[in-house]
Amino acid sequence: MKIACLCTYPARSETIYPVIDSMINQVDRIYVCLNEFSEIPKKLKRYRNVVPYIPECDYRDVGKFVRSDFSDEDYIFYIDDDIVYPVDYVEKMIHWLDKYSSVDAVVGLHGVIYSDVFLGSVANRKVFSFTKALSEAREVNQLGTGTVCCRGYQAAPLSFMDGSQKFVDVRFARFCKGNSWPMVCVSREAGWLVEMENDETIFNSFTKVWPSSVIKETQSIAGYSKLNVNVSSLLAE
Amino acid sequence: MAQELGFLLEYANSIRNVQMTSTYVSMIFFAVSRASDGLDQKVKAQLAQHVRNVFLVCQDDAILEALYKRCPSVIGMISLPDKIKEKIRCFPSGLLSKRENVNNLVFDKFDDRDWLAVEDYSSLENWQQVAGLSINHAALCDPGSYPEKLNQFLSKFGLLGVSEVSFSDNVLKGVVFDKGTVVDGDKVSIIMSCYNAGETVAYALRSLLQQTYVNIEILVCDDGSSDNSLAVLKEFSEQDSRVKVYESRSNQGTYNIRNSLIPLCSGKYITFHDSDDLAHPQRIEMQVRHMEDGDYLVSSCKWVRFDKKGNAVFFVDGQMIRFCVVSTMVERSVFSVVPKFRESLVAADTEFHESCLYLLGHSKVGVLDVPLIFGLWGDGSLTKAPGLTAENSGFVAERRREYSEVAARQRVLGSELIADSDVVEVLKSQGIHREFSGVTEVLAV
Numbered sequence: 001m002k003i004a005c006l007c008t009y010p011a012r013s014e015t016i017y018p019v020i021d022s023m024i025n026q027v028d029r030i031y032v033c034l035n036e037f038s039e040i041p042k043k044l045k046r047y048r049n050v051v052p053y054i055p056e057c058d059y060r061d062v063g064k065f066v067r068s069d070f071s072d073e074d075y076i077f078y079i080d081d082d083i084v085y086p087v088d089y090v091e092k093m094i095h096w097l098d099k100y101s102s103v104d105a106v107v108g109l110h111g112v113i114y115s116d117v118f119l120g121s122v123a124n125r126k127v128f129s130f131t132k133a134l135s136e137a138r139e140v141n142q143l144g145t146g147t148v149c150c151r152g153y154q155a156a157p158l159s160f161m162d163g164s165q166k167f168v169d170v171r172f173a174r175f176c177k178g179n180s181w182p183m184v185c186v187s188r189e190a191g192w193l194v195e196m197e198n199d200e201t202i203f204n205s206f207t208k209v210w211p212s213s214v215i216k217e218t219q220s221i222a223g224y225s226k227l228n229v230n231v232s233s234l235l236a237e
Numbered sequence: 238m239a240q241e242l243g244f245l246l247e248y249a250n251s252i253r254n255v256q257m258t259s260t261y262v263s264m265i266f267f268a269v270s271r272a273s274d275g276l277d278q279k280v281k282a283q284l285a286q287h288v289r290n291v292f293l294v295c296q297d298d299a300i301l302e303a304l305y306k307r308c309p310s311v312i313g314m315i316s317l318p319d320k321i322k323e324k325i326r327c328f329p330s331g332l333l334s335k336r337e338n339v340n341n342l343v344f345d346k347f348d349d350r351d352w353l354a355v356e357d358y359s360s361l362e363n364w365q366q367v368a369g370l371s372i373n374h375a376a377l378c379d380p381g382s383y384p385e386k387l388n389q390f391l392s393k394f395g396l397l398g399v400s401e402v403s404f405s406d407n408v409l410k411g412v413v414f415d416k417g418t419v420v421d422g423d424k425v426s427i428i429m430s431c432y433n434a435g436e437t438v439a440y441a442l443r444s445l446l447q448q449t450y451v452n453i454e455i456l457v458c459d460d461g462s463s464d465n466s467l468a469v470l471k472e473f474s475e476q477d478s479r480v481k482v483y484e485s486r487s488n489q490g491t492y493n494i495r496n497s498l499i500p501l502c503s504g505k506y507i508t509f510h511d512s513d514d515l516a517h518p519q520r521i522e523m524q525v526r527h528m529e530d531g532d533y534l535v536s537s538c539k540w541v542r543f544d545k546k547g548n549a550v551f552f553v554d555g556q557m558i559r560f561c562v563v564s565t566m567v568e569r570s571v572f573s574v575v576p577k578f579r580e581s582l583v584a585a586d587t588e589f590h591e592s593c594l595y596l597l598g599h600s601k602v603g604v605l606d607v608p609l610i611f612g613l614w615g616d617g618s619l620t621k622a623p624g625l626t627a628e629n630s631g632f633v634a635e636r637r638r639e640y641s642e643v644a645a646r647q648r649v650l651g652s653e654l655i656a657d658s659d660v661v662e663v664l665k666s667q668g669i670h671r672e673f674s675g676v677t678e679v680l681a682v
């Protein structure tokens with residue numbers, strides 16, 4: 001099965017529909033974690049393959065990891081509630097995932113390589129933004145979980161991800177590193193994905209100033225020295 | 238990628254300069270994985286140098302093999318001594334640079350009796366190489382001229398010479414220096430640890446007691462030796478009240494001993510000395526003067542390593558005069574700023590010196606460019622211990638590299654991110670952590 005997971009909150013209760021509409025015909029199911037909602041919106045209930053749920057607490061961006069009842073062979077798409085995905089998104093991501101299956105890679109579109117001596121400044125990172133072109137695939141330290149594709153056995157359990165609110169990408173990267181699954185930022189043209197405008201993002205509110213606990217966690221995945229040279233060679237071929 | 242690679246190599250250099258050796262090695266492996274023969278010459282040259290560095294420190298073909306696959310044209314830009322080339326298995330060593338390199342030649346031949354006997358090395362541009370090879374020629378071919386050759390070398394630094402050198406099982410035992418003028422000044426405490434050094438500690442201690450600088454105290458601690466080391470120490474303390482003898486409560490390594498003895502020192506300056514090294518008689522005098530003239534809080538000097546036959550040991554860079562971290566002398570107030578020595582079996586003095594640079598600033602940490610210690614290059618030293626070697630070929634054992642890495646990370650990232658417990662965890666995982674046990678004084682009868 002092809003399963004997408006996203007999370008949202010009341011301020012974006014209208015903007016999620018373009019997102020869902022862009023994915024609904026590409027996947028078999030979409031899990032929608034409704035943080036802080038008091039009830040499930042009627043409009044959401046109309047989608048046959050959408051499974052909305054209100055969690056017992058506000059998981060924020062960890063909400064996309066609440067459901068993990070996948071079989072190993074499923075294709076999982078972690079998506080964001082402010083990105084409109086192209087019609088060929090799932091097909092292409094599956095293509096990349098299968099292409100790099102020999103190294104058990106997790107693939108995505110928004111990649112980050114941190115400085116090997118990362119001290120928490122966002123300036124000390126090399127970012128391959130999902131909105132920009134990338135001519136060749138690159139192994140990275142971290143993938144943005146709004147544009148990740150992985151297999152069911154690579155889906156991170158909530159028990160691991162909980163507590164990483166506002167730095168869920170770091171935590172997921174640590175999960176993959178711990179399992180020796182390289183993270184590959186795949187090639188694409190500019191503008192393949194469209195990001196909707198938003199007033200405040202978790203990035204803006206958190207990522208620019210990093211608590212030391214998060215820096216320490218990031219250290220475990222950070223740097224060119226942490227990249228797998230075999231994967232890098234494979235990608236360079 | 239070419240631009241990124243150029244930046245990455247420069248960045249890797251800065252990582253290397255802060256002693257994050259493991260990170261540096263991994264970064265160069267990554268750089269090689271992304272290299273191609275299409276790179277411009279400048280980047281290729283940089284890559285060649287870095288690959289050479291990594292190969293020498295690891296002495297593992299893997300980096301060369303990776304480079305050979307990705308960017309074979311760079312192989313021909315790497316120059317290595319023959320002694321090291323002949324160990325390469327992943328491609329014919331003839332593919333490496335054939336350009337003549339004096340430093341490689343000196344590394345290959347410095348203790349080659351047949352070569353020294355016939356070769357005219359006096360024409361070498363580097364006078365230190367000429368001096369060192371002359372000493373070695375004397376050691377191997379003409380022992381009678383050894384003192385003269387050694388004195389020619391020492392005179393270049395304005396140092397007292399030797400009056401006699403007798404060869405036995407260890408040349409350092411037989412070196413007799415000329416007497417110099419007595420110099421007085423603030424007291425200098427010298428800390429020494431001793432472990433199964435019965436064969437060497439006598440000349441090490443004697444070389445300190447015969448310093449021109451007389452206002453010294455020597456705190457020497459036996460670390461649970463099974464030989465006659467303690468008996469030798471006691472004999473010296475009975476003959477000279479400047480020697481105070483201690484025993485470790487249980488074997489704990491040099492650096493725990495230093496931590497025990499530093500609070501017991503009464504000197505304004507504190508320095509260290511190894512139990513198998515010979516101090517030049519002007520060592521303490523010159524280091525104190527260096528500190529006071531330069532307004533330094535820390536002073537170190539250089540040294541030359543000698544093997545037991547009397548050969549000066551050259552390293553892969555073609556140099557024999559090297560920075561001597563064990564010679565570090567500090568003004569005692571430094572210990573209120575710089576953390577104590579790490580509880581490691583090896584290399585904690587290197588970490589201490591790096592910490593001094595980081596915390597006190599380069600203007601307060603001086604290096605006197607004079608070889609004031611003759612260090613024994615022998616099997617009893619920890620730099621030669623299996624699994625812990627640091628060789629003149631540039632090889633550094635992985636356990637040392639891992640310690641260097643985590644200590645450097647702590648310096649750069651801070652102890653909030655890399656706690657002391659994290660460093661200790663690495664020491665333990667590498668089997669080089671030593672438990673502190675303290676010392677007891679051995680009183681003269």
